[in-house]
Every structure is written in C-alpha cells, then in structure tokens.
Amino acid sequence: MIRWFQTHEIRKVRELEGLWDFAPVQNKEGNPTQYNYKLHVPGCWEMHPELGTYRGQGVYRTFWNQEKQTHIRLEFKGISHTANIYVDGKQVASHYNAYTAFDVVLPDVKPGEHELVVRVDNGFGEHSALHIPNDYYTYGGIIRPVILEEISDIYIERVWFTPYWEKESWQARWKAFIRQAVPSSEPLSRSELRIQLGGVEVNLQGGTRQGDVWIMEGEGCYPQAESWSLTNPRLYTFKAELLVDGKVCDDWFDRVGFRRVAVNREGLLLNGEKLQLKGVNRHEDHPEFGAALPPGLMAKDLELIRDLGCNTVRTSHYPNDERFLDLCDEFGLAVWEENHARGLEIEHMRNPNFAWQSEQVTREMVEQHYNHPSILIWAILNECASHKEEGREHYRRQLQIIRDLDNSRPLSFATHHRADDICLDLADIVSFNLYPGWYTDEQPAELAKLARLWADEKGGRDKPLIISEFGADGYYGFRSHNREKGSEERQADILAENLKAYLAMESVTGMFIWQFCDCRVTEATGWLMSRGQTKNSKGIVDGYRRPKLAYDTVRHYFKESL
Numbered sequence: 001m002i003r004w005f006q007t008h009e010i011r012k013v014r015e016l017e018g019l020w021d022f023a024p025v026q027n028k029e030g031n032p033t034q035y036n037y038k039l040h041v042p043g044c045w046e047m048h049p050e051l052g053t054y055r056g057q058g059v060y061r062t063f064w065n066q067e068k069q070t071h072i073r074l075e076f077k078g079i080s081h082t083a084n085i086y087v088d089g090k091q092v093a094s095h096y097n098a099y100t101a102f103d104v105v106l107p108d109v110k111p112g113e114h115e116l117v118v119r120v121d122n123g124f125g126e127h128s129a130l131h132i133p134n135d136y137y138t139y140g141g142i143i144r145p146v147i148l149e150e151i152s153d154i155y156i157e158r159v160w161f162t163p164y165w166e167k168e169s170w171q172a173r174w175k176a177f178i179r180q181a182v183p184s185s186e187p188l189s190r191s192e193l194r195i196q197l198g199g200v201e202v203n204l205q206g207g208t209r210q211g212d213v214w215i216m217e218g219e220g221c222y223p224q225a226e227s228w229s230l231t232n233p234r235l236y237t238f239k240a241e242l243l244v245d246g247k248v249c250d251d252w253f254d255r256v257g258f259r260r261v262a263v264n265r266e267g268l269l270l271n272g273e274k275l276q277l278k279g280v281n282r283h284e285d286h287p288e289f290g291a292a293l294p295p296g297l298m299a300k301d302l303e304l305i306r307d308l309g310c311n312t313v314r315t316s317h318y319p320n321d322e323r324f325l326d327l328c329d330e331f332g333l334a335v336w337e338e339n340h341a342r343g344l345e346i347e348h349m350r351n352p353n354f355a356w357q358s359e360q361v362t363r364e365m366v367e368q369h370y371n372h373p374s375i376l377i378w379a380i381l382n383e384c385a386s387h388k389e390e391g392r393e394h395y396r397r398q399l400q401i402i403r404d405l406d407n408s409r410p411l412s413f414a415t416h417h418r419a420d421d422i423c424l425d426l427a428d429i430v431s432f433n434l435y436p437g438w439y440t441d442e443q444p445a446e447l448a449k450l451a452r453l454w455a456d457e458k459g460g461r462d463k464p465l466i467i468s469e470f471g472a473d474g475y476y477g478f479r480s481h482n483r484e485k486g487s488e489e490r491q492a493d494i495l496a497e498n499l500k501a502y503l504a505m506e507s508v509t510g511m512f513i514w515q516f517c518d519c520r521v522t523e524a525t526g527w528l529m530s531r532g533q534t535k536n537s538k539g540i541v542d543g544y545r546r547p548k549l550a551y552d553t554v555r556h557y558f559k560e561s562l
C-alpha cells in the first residue's frame with residue numbers, strides 16, 4: 001500500500017510489492033549470480049528464520065515488464081540503511097539512511113522485461129555516521145514501499161502547501177517543484193499548474209529555475225475552509241494538474257489541513273489556543289516485522305495511542321513512514337518529527353560523514369513531510385553533543401537548514417545535558433530528557449522546576465518547556481509485590497509519579513513517555529547494549545502491543561486530564 005489515499009489519477013503508478021530474490025553477500029564485490037532466498041518487500045531480512053541476526057550486505061532482485069517506451073520514475077520510500085540501485089546491470093542511484101525516500105528517473109525505457117537490483121548494506125563503520133550500534137535496532141532491507149511510475153517529459157516532483165491566517169480567513173501559499181525526465185536548461189515557461197482545493201482553483205504560471213528544478217509559486221484564499229485541529233482534524237485533498245500548452249500531462253494529489261502553530265514562553269498554541277502535549281515516544285519496531293510495520297499495525301498503534309488519552313507522538317529518533325503520518329493527520333494526533341540521530345557523542349559527530357549525512361536526512365525529512373498538518377514540531381539530534389562548542393555548530397546549521405525550508409513550525413531538540421547545554425538559545429522549544437525515579441532519585445516536580453531554571457539561564461527564557469522523555473523499564477509479565485525495578489508495578493508507579501507532577505504544571509508544555517512499545521536494541525557490550533532480552537523494555541505495551549500494568553495508569557492520568 002502506497003498511501004491511505006490515491007496520489008495520482010493520470011500518472012500510472014504501481015507498487016513493486018511482493019517476493020523479491022535475495023542473497024546475503026557480505027563483502028563480496030559485484031552482484032550475485034545466484035539468489036537462494038525470496039523475501040517480502042517491503043520487509044526486513046531479519047524476519048527470515050536464517051537471517052535473524054545477519055548484518056552486512058545483501059542483494060535484492062526483481063523484474064518488471066514494460067509495455068511501451070516511456071520515462072520511468074522509481075521511488076524507494078526507505079532502504080535500511082545504505083542502498084545502491086542497478087537497472088539492467090547499470091548503477092543508477094545510491095542513497096544513505098533508512099528513514100527517508102529517494103528516487104531515480106530512467107528516461108525512455110524500452111518495452112520488455114527489466115531487472116531491478118538493490119544492494120543494501122546495514123553494516124556499521126565510518127561510512128555510516130548515523131546508523132551505529134544503538135538503543136534501537138538498525139534492521140537490514142527494503143523496509144518501505146518501492147514505487148514504479150510512468151512519467152511524462154515534465155512532471156510534478158512535489159507541491160508544498162503553507163496555510164496562514166490573515167484578515168479573519170484562511171489563506172495558503174503554494175510552491176510547486178517541477179522536473180524534466182531529461183533535465184535541460186530550457187525554461188519551462190509553457191507549463192502551468194492548476195491546483196484545486198475545496199472548490200477554489202489557483203493557477204500557477206511562470207516560474208524560476210533552480211538547478212534542475214522549475215519552481216512555481218502562488219497564493220490562494222480559502223474563506224470557507226474549516227480549521228484542522230486535534231478535535232476536528234478536517235483534511236482537504238487537493239489536486240494539482242500540470243499543463244503544457246494547455247494539455248494536462250501529469251497530476252499529484254495530497255491531503256492538507258488549515259492550521260497554524262506558534263510558541264511563546266507560556267506554551268504552544270494551535271490555531272491560537274494553548275495546547276498541553278501528552279504523548280509517547282515511538283520506535284517503528286515489532287518482533288514479527290522489524291522496522292517494516294504493515295499499515296494495519298500502524299493503524300493499531302495509532303488507536304492504542306489514542307486510547308491511552310495521548311494527543312501527540314514523537315517519532316523517536318528518525319523520520320517516520322509517511323503512512324503513519326497520514327494516520328496522524330486523519331485522526332488529529334500531533335506529531336513531533338525528528339531527524340535521525342540518537343546519542344551521538346562529539347567523537348561520532350567528528351566522523352567525516354556526519355555533517356552531510358545528518359544534513360541530508362534533515363532536508364529530506366522536511367521536503368518530504370512538509371504537507372502533514374499533524375507535524376507541529378521539527379526536531380534534530382536527540383541527545384547529541386549540545387554541550388560542546390563543536391556540537392553547537394552542527395545544531396546551529398541543522399536548525400537553520402530547517403528554518404530556510406520551513407519557517408511555519410517551531411523547532412526543538414531533546415537534550416540530556418541539563419544546565420550544561422549550550423544550544424538552548426538556538427531552538428524555539430526547550431526539551432529535556434529526564435528519568436526521575438529510574439536513572440536518578442530526583443522528584444519529578446522538583447526536577448521540572450529545575451529544568452525551567454536551566455532553560456531560563458541558558459537562553460531559553462521565552463521558550464516553552466517540554467519533558468521529551470521520562471520512563472522506566474517494565475519487563476512484560478514480571479509482576480511483583482515487592483515492586484522491584486523492572487517489575488510492571490514499579491514501572492507503573494514511576495510513570496504515575498511523573499505524570500501527576502507534569503500534568504499539574506502550567507510550565508510544562510508537553511510530556512512524552514519513553515516509550516510506547518518495547519524495541520529491539522543492538523547486541524554489543526557496555527551497559528546500554530547488554531540490556532535484558534536485548535530490548536529496551538520501557539514500553540507501556542510490549543513489542544507485540546500487549547499492555548503492561550502501566551497502560552491503565554497512563555490512560556488514567558491522560559484521560560482524567562482531558
């Protein structure tokens with residue numbers, strides 16, 4: 001399934017879902033001649049009984065049949081974590097990072113059968129600055145859908161919608177990115193984009209060239225539009241049609257919502273109303289599917305999160321599958337989306353690949369998820385070196401990259417450096433990961449007050465405060481009257497203490513429990529990666545989504561405060 005709605009009517013689109021040939025090749029050069037496995041795409045190879053702990057390189061292969069000669073666009077929604085793409089034996093693309101999409105356009109593909117080979121690498125090493133052994137699992141494989149499209153000479157790459165409120169009415173800015181199957185410097189001034197939304201038609205004409213992209217911009221007034229909010233998540237589907245010399249040659253549909261987000265010291269305002277965020281951190285992980293969650297499971301996660309009384313979710317620690325974001329749009333669940341990073345120390349950030357890899361995933365996240373009304377906050381670099389001058393330069397640059405692309409949403413990052421953090425002035429929201437009751441003996445209310453002080457002293461005085469992580473391990477099925485650490489009882493107690501404190505505090509704009517579901521972690525040495533059962537067990541449901549005792553506790557506090 002590509003999305004929860006149709007994205008094209010004119011453009012011919014199909015998903016290359018199914019069983020692909022597969023061969024683990026470790027470090028062997030060249031692509032294999034023999035494939036001994038058949039794996040489901042999208043999926044993780046760890047789900048095959050013989051490949052449960054395989055790490056390294058693997059090659060996938062499939063074939064497609066082409067009826068007529070045309071340009072083909074292949075889109076890979078997510079390959080974990082390094083991909084090299086070959087069509088009919090020739091390399092046509094490569095990409096780093098599991099959690100953002102990339103594409104390749106093949107001009108004038110001849111009729112007949114074509115071979116598509118994808119070489120995937122989930123190995124660790126200097127070539128990979130962001131996927132490192134960590135407190136979650138970096139699976140291997142084609143974890144998100146692969147799409148094959150037939151495109152015309154000129155096609156729509158994407159259309160951005162930015163709503164704003166002016167003169168007591170909704171307005172929107174449109175920005176379209178148009179490309180040619182065979183790039184040329186010729187101006188695309190004969191093209192026109194017709195955008196229909198809620199009975200209003202906007203026509204974009206003319207444009208400017210930026211490299212290989214033709215940019216068209218315009219504005220529309222939507223006086224009849226209803227706002228998108230968490231209680232009434234009203235979505236509008238827009239249709240964009242590309243015309244050349246008056247003839248439609250391509251189309252693009254997306255769903256958007258009219259809403260505005262603002263922050264001040266008092267908090268976060270959605271459509272002018274103050275909102276307290278009550279949510280969970282969520283990893284895309286499941287024992288049966290790895291990081292390739294089927295859409296039905298995404299829908300189940302969403303329903304569980306809503307049933308808990310949450311109004312928000314944090315996509316810790318990477319951009320999520322857009323089909324989960326579609327669900328958040330549809331059901332009115334606010335999203336904190338962040339780029340890919342967890343716990344990178346300054347030594348990791350000195351990896352020569354860190355800057356470009358981290359900046360690329362940041363850019364791709366914003367470009368690809370720009371239209372989702374549910375995303376209220378963009379964030380970067382969870383628990384990285386925001387206490388060092390050298391780290392600060394990366395924080396500054398990455399936040400600037402986002403601002404240059406999108407200045408309609410507030411920015412944040414989750415830190416554990418407390419009063420030592422030197423980047424709090426750079427973001428719009430100050431967010432701390434704190435674990436009172438689990439890693440420390442502090443009292444949640446006292447600690448949240450201190451957090452406000454750190455923010456005030458370190459450049460965050462006019463910014464709202466979020467407790468971006470708190471939680472405790474609870475091993476599913478470990479019940480104990482002694483309420484020891486690790487028991488479901490103790491986990492519920494710790495969460496209750498935290499929630500009671502934060503929900504009562506005006507100064508806490510949001511709180512995200514660590515975490516929604518248990519997740520697999522990398523097996524290695526050191527305390528972090530020798531976790532019991534090779535899992536991070538702070539989920540309030542286990543990996544199979546079975547509720548622990550804490551589930552009802554969270555539900556009680558979140559629902560009571562509705």
Ligand code: ADA
Nearest residue numbers: 135342382383433469536538
């Ligand atoms: C951190 C981190 C999470 C997780 C958590 C924990 O704050 O951001 O990814 O590792 O701690 O369970 O310790």
